[in-house]
Amino acid sequence: MTWIVEFDDAAAKELRRLDRQTQCSILRYLRERIATDEDPHRFGKPLSRRRVGLWRYRIRDYRVICNIEDDKLIVLVLRVGHRKDIYE
Numbered sequence: 001m002t003w004i005v006e007f008d009d010a011a012a013k014e015l016r017r018l019d020r021q022t023q024c025s026i027l028r029y030l031r032e033r034i035a036t037d038e039d040p041h042r043f044g045k046p047l048s049r050r051r052v053g054l055w056r057y058r059i060r061d062y063r064v065i066c067n068i069e070d071d072k073l074i075v076l077v078l079r080v081g082h083r084k085d086i087y088e
Helices: 009-015 020-034
Strands: 005-007 055-059 060-070 074-082
Touching: 005 009, 005 020, 009 020, 009 074, 020 055, 020 060, 020 074
Parallel strands: 005 074
Antiparallel strands: 055 060, 060 074
């Protein structure tokens, strides 16, 4: 079964605010590495403290914060932003 990547409304809005090249890089990363038949945990890193249970993916200087729903095979993107701003 293939994993499905879905965007939260706020994350979609954050993605639209980025420049076109960055948007394409992030979407390509999610399409080619995460939305596949393999485990999406292999590229990400689990977060800690206030964000326990969430995962982050690094795409150049940007971060994508996700909730991985293993039982439904869904990766829900919650935040998209530059690494200096994303964890605030």
